[in-house]
Amino acid sequence: xVTSQSHSKTRYMPxxxxxxxxxxxxxxxxxxxxxxxxMVIIPKPNKPAYNNPKSFCPIVLFNTIGKLIKKVIAxxxxxxxxxxxxxxxxxxxxxxxxxxTDAGIALTHIIRLGWVKNKTTSIxxxxxxxxxxxxxxxxLTHSLVKVGLNxxxxxxxxxxxVRRKTNYVWNEFSSLIYEVxxxxxxxxxxxxxxxxxxxxxxxxxxxxxxxILNILISLISFVDGGLFISQNKSxxxxxxxxxCSYNVLSSLLDKxxxxxxxxxxxxxxxxxxxxxxxxxxxxxSPLGGPILCPKNSWKYLGFIxxxxxxxxxxxxxxxxxxxxxxxxxxxxxxxxxGINPIQKxxxxxxCVLPIVLYGFQLWFYNKAPLxxxxxxxxxxxxxxxIWILGAFKTSPTEGLKAIAELIPIKLxxxxxxxxxxxxxxxxxxxxxxxxxxxxxxxxxxxxPPHLINMLxxxxxxxxxxxxxxxxxxxxxxxxxxxFYF
Numbered sequence: 001x002v003t004s005q006s007h008s009k010t011r012y013m014p015x016x017x018x019x020x021x022x023x024x025x026x027x028x029x030x031x032x033x034x035x036x037x038x039m040v041i042i043p044k045p046n047k048p049a050y051n052n053p054k055s056f057c058p059i060v061l062f063n064t065i066g067k068l069i070k071k072v073i074a075x076x077x078x079x080x081x082x083x084x085x086x087x088x089x090x091x092x093x094x095x096x097x098x099x100x101t102d103a104g105i106a107l108t109h110i111i112r113l114g115w116v117k118n119k120t121t122s123i124x125x126x127x128x129x130x131x132x133x134x135x136x137x138x139x140l141t142h143s144l145v146k147v148g149l150n151x152x153x154x155x156x157x158x159x160x161x162v163r164r165k166t167n168y169v170w171n172e173f174s175s176l177i178y179e180v181x182x183x184x185x186x187x188x189x190x191x192x193x194x195x196x197x198x199x200x201x202x203x204x205x206x207x208x209x210x211x212i213l214n215i216l217i218s219l220i221s222f223v224d225g226g227l228f229i230s231q232n233k234s235x236x237x238x239x240x241x242x243x244c245s246y247n248v249l250s251s252l253l254d255k256x257x258x259x260x261x262x263x264x265x266x267x268x269x270x271x272x273x274x275x276x277x278x279x280x281x282x283x284x285s286p287l288g289g290p291i292l293c294p295k296n297s298w299k300y301l302g303f304i305x306x307x308x309x310x311x312x313x314x315x316x317x318x319x320x321x322x323x324x325x326x327x328x329x330x331x332x333x334x335x336x337x338g339i340n341p342i343q344k345x346x347x348x349x350x351c352v353l354p355i356v357l358y359g360f361q362l363w364f365y366n367k368a369p370l371x372x373x374x375x376x377x378x379x380x381x382x383x384x385x386i387w388i389l390g391a392f393k394t395s396p397t398e399g400l401k402a403i404a405e406l407i408p409i410k411l412x413x414x415x416x417x418x419x420x421x422x423x424x425x426x427x428x429x430x431x432x433x434x435x436x437x438x439x440x441x442x443x444x445x446x447x448p449p450h451l452i453n454m455l456x457x458x459x460x461x462x463x464x465x466x467x468x469x470x471x472x473x474x475x476x477x478x479x480x481x482x483f484y485f
Contacts, residue, residue: 098431
């Protein structure tokens, strides 16, 4: 039984977390109890051998109260940093108002701008090895001072980063406690913002060096990885610019105590010419890297790019993934038992649609060719509607969607587009998406008239479709009942 006194304590519990955070910052101290963690070692599936540390995934478990307090401090730190515009504009990860979708939109926008000028876009993707454990504490605290934070906050982070302890857990085995006074704790609420602060001076220095060398390169950074983007009419010129940029980055990372993971370095070219396109490879062996040969497709942040930005492979991959999920969801219920159709419809909207429509902003835009994507997505939604209603495979598609109350996929995409435009209009002025777009966003989005007419027809014909589909579904059962009785 919960008394009024205990209820009042629970009600005001969040304020106690804020008070603890205030006290910690004022004292410049992070309690040792919150510095203690456990690292659970989990083997990665489908690995040929487990004699390599990279075949395992470590999961760090922190104190729950300490995680809440770190979340409060991270929110305040992000607000201060975004307000004072300290983060480099090309950093699209680890911060609020920035996501993988923003990185994909920015990249496709840059590529299409290059195509307008008849230029081929060449991409060099790099990754920093052991990023979070390799951050230098002295350099990180110096960056916090440069941000203009209160000396008490700087003192807090100086104490936060040291005297951390952990033990390793493997099944039932638990090791002794070790000190881990390196880097920042990966998985902590403060790790993303601290890593962004660490990389921001490096990106500003890199941009300055490239400008002095007269290398016209665009840069996009996302957490511990990044892209060099070169646009020229000659592939050889782009390759030379990417080689020089990679060399400058390697030397700068070495000074910051970081290294490039050469095995994950990739190169890709975007060209919309209809003829044969065979770009030469990029040899990074003088810098300790591999020889990069062009590929037909490239996966970055979950987006599957092709040379002409058609995104057919991307749509096929996520549609097949959604269909596989719908097949697996048959275990949760059918027409006779399990979850009811309303719950199935809610599960489809919450778990399947966000996956299949991931990155739709990259291929769903004004005057984009949509015949192939709509064909694949309608097929996927039909399979979902059959599962939701437990109907026969020969049931009419429009009737199934009407009974299941599923919006036509094209209209649903237009609704999501209008919402994403509203989100883009609310971005900070220094956001990379805002700087790439010259004209102000038209937040008063309206779907095309033919789509509105289509929606009206669907609504008018919903009752007829419902009655027809209902008769089509129950007719076999009526025949069986007449036959038996």
